[in-house]
Amino acid sequence: MNLTLTAKSNLIKSKAKEFGLDLCGIVKADFLEDEKENFLSWLDKGYHGEMGYMANNVEKRLDPRLLVENTKSIVVVGLNYFPKEQQKDPEAPVIAKYAYGKDYHFVLKDRLNQLFEYINTEIGEVSGRAFVDSAPVLEHAWAKKAGLGWIGKNSLLINRKMGSFLFLGELLLDMELEYENPTYADFCGGCNRCVRSCPTGAITEPYVVNGSKCISYYTIELKGDIPEEAKGKFENRVFGCDICQDVCPWNRMSKPHSVTDFEPNPDLLSMSKEDWQDMNAHKFGEIFRNSAVKRTKFKGIKRNLDFLKGE
Template sequence: MNLTLAAKSQLIKDKALELGFDLCGIAEANFLSEEKERFTDWLDKDYHGEMGYMANNVEKRLDPRLLVENTKSVVVVALNYYPESKQEDAEAPVLAKYAYGKDYHFVIKEKLNALLAYINEEIGETQGRAFVDSAPILEHAWARKAGLGWIGKNSLLLNRKLGSFMFLGELLIDMPLEYNTEIYPDFCGGCNRCIRSCPTDAIVAPKVVNGSKCISYFTIELKDDITEEMKGKFQNRVFGCDICQDVCPWNRMVKPHSVEDFKPNPKILSLSKDEWFAMNAHEFGDLFKNSAVKRTKFKGLKRNLDFLTE
């Protein structure tokens, strides 16, 4: 079957939606020249804090052809994770919404590998790899280049229908395809609610986040004690932070996802304030065994809980 590049690309996008993804776009793999100065400046200002891995493999982050040899196309997918239900106790420590259900890394990667298998079976033989937030890839930049949305002032990808509560994933393949050529318009306008609402002033300029001041950094990435200057600024956040997303007008009308794996663990949502603070290591392991929260381990969660009460 001799398919055109356009036909191949459409088949991939259709299959991605069939697999449950909400968006799929394709960009040509090349050097992200417009991102180079922005990213290196971000590193020079130490906005990555103790996330030393961000300073590794800079050239690979800017050019996926160095990450996976012979890469021609970057297939980018997005999956809504906005939950229908929220935590029940208004006084309980707050968990980022992306951690309500099963760890997204496994869910997205399984779907991406299924998409890669489909390409090989139905479209043509190709070599490639699937990535989900675990490799030197500037995923927001590639999502924008693939036409999935624009970069908001909080540096997250925004889409008019899905807002920003989206997981992203990428397939780097050696198959030439038809590429997106239209840049999604920036619909943030003069709004700066995300900047004004960040309690730690982590959004230092439109589209520039000082990662070392972000609540997500302190509660997940940081391994040492949380600095005293942050005392009283977390707004009860214990793992991750959604504040800049919660205030975004583009998230007002977002519909809840329908992904079974992302459905919240009822036990987690029903935890009372007292139950959070009384949690032991065994209960932590049982509650969060399939959740992204396990990344912080019980020691990290306990540190975060203690910081909220000290």
């Protein structure tokens, strides 16, 4: 079947929808010249903290053709994870919404692999790889270039119809396709709610986030003790943080997802403040068996709970 580039791209986007992917755009693999200076400046300021991996493979981050040989096209997808229900006890420690259900790395990568197989069998023989937050890929930059949205002042991708509660993933392919040509419009305007609302001041200025001061960093990435200077600033967050998203006016557009795998363990939503404080390793394993929260292990969650208790 001899398809035009337009036909190939349209088939990929249509099939992505069938596989339950909410957004899909295709962009030419190239060097991220516009992002280079900002990324290197971010590293030079030490804003990656103990996330040493961010300073590794810088050239591959800026040029995906060095990451996967012969890459010509990047298919970027977005998957909504905004929940139908949230934690019920207003005094209970809060976890980020992305961790309510099954670990998104597996859920989204399964769908990307399905899409890859479809391309390989129905559109044309292709080589490539799927990535979900698992390789040196500047996913927000590629999502913007693919027309999925713009980068907000909290450094997250925002879509006009869906907001920012989105998982992003990429297929790096050695196939030529038709590419998006978005205008990259920024609809944040004069709004600075995310900047003003960040309790630790991690958003140092619009569009710049000091990752080493983010509550998500403190509660997930940081392996040692949480600095005393952060005391009283967590607003009861025990794993990750959604504050800059919760205050964003564009997230009024957020609609509940329809992904069964993202449905939370009912026990999680009903946990009281006391349930959290009394939680042991066995209960932790039961509730977060398939969740991204397992990244911290029980030891990490216990550290975070103790930190909240001492605020």
